[in-house]
Amino acid sequence: MCLAIPGQIVDFSPEQPLLAKVDVGGVKRNINVGLLEDNEVGVGDWVLIHVGFALSKISEDGAREQLRMLEAMGENELAIEEVRGYSFGERAPSAHEAT
């Protein structure tokens, strides 16, 4: 529930400045960076991700440590599954998703 997942920002959405593409263990998804102070993060920065939002900017060392902590807790697969599950920033909503 309180899973906090480290990810590296690789891109920002040109249309939505609060959407940033992150890389979490090779999985790339969009997350929302609206909970960070203005201009706090840029491409290459590491953030701690919780339920689709960047919760804080962290150092690269901090990110590695968080990754290892997830591994030690047996939660790294859960974390990847969660990030893979974020669908809000992937493409325009369409009606055929209704099922």
Place this chain on the structure above:
Amino acid sequence: MKYVDEFRDPKLIRNVAQELGREVDPAYHYRIMEVCGGHTHAIYRHGLQDLLPPNIELVHGPGCPVCVLPMGRVDDGLSIADHPDVILTCFGDMMRVPGTRGTPLELKARGADIRMVYSPLDALRLAQSNPKKHVCFFAIGFETTAPSTALTILRAAELGVRNFSVFCNHVTIVPAIRAILDSPDMRLDGFVGPGHVSTVSGCRPYEFIPRVYGKPVVVSGFEPLDILESVLMIVRQLRAGEAKVENQYHRIVPWDGNKAALAAIAQVFELRAFFEWRGLGFITQSALKINGAHAQWDAEVQFEIPGVRVTDPKAAQCGEVLKGVLKPPECKLFGQECNPEHPIGALMVSSEGACAAYYRYVHHAQPVRG
């Protein structure tokens, strides 16, 4: 990189454990509460209790969002799925939490449209792609999660999405700690403070604990060494006759928290006069509700919520375990009627629940050493 390597060193863990052995007063029985369910999970997974001197007892706290939600609230949330043309969404943890009529997963199997999401923004997106349906998000969580719900509601307002609402069950940790401190059957010497909650709230909200109650608080990371070090810091404070808030997890937790996240909470939510917690009962000003300005997205305004109170199954002692009065195996149902396959109480559902962690790492398997 240096400290990262240090944390992996079992020798360092032994050193801290030995240091603890030297610092403790052997004639005193220490009771230290780890507030956060993530810490409880780590403690069982790594068998940390066994590394501590025998007179230090770790007491598991209420920091598990699905565990503290009373069954009546689960029923209230699930009642929203009874309405036609409603899609109820919730996090995976919630899907297996039993209500009176069954878990969300079981209700889904019986035809209710209940879907798991990984982010509240996914629920909002579902509303956008299903304009003829109403999508309700069953929101749970402490300060870690509340800002994400707040921002999702602000986004719904910005986009003008009107077929979306939030059934808000966000709770705040400080009133629960205060309730435990005021509880007459509870003697505690100090607290291992929550990690990720504090990335949002910072460390200041805990300052009343040393000031009013004279107990140390150490905000802690989740690695075995973090937790042992935090316990050592608490023992040292006690030995020196001190009580203060310390931040062991300063590499992740800023002392003042995340101001933008706190502002989002303040913009969308207000404090409820009181809220019921499983095991702890009604606690004043311990939960958030959506404020009047955002009532359009408040499921409690948009739907008639029965507001039922349901007592826990009689034999289940979730409340006592949540308060730290009982250890998981001391509950009569533990491992028998209540197990991870067929959980009766929420503490057996979430990986942050003390019962699930105990069942997995102590009762059912050899402790895993990290």
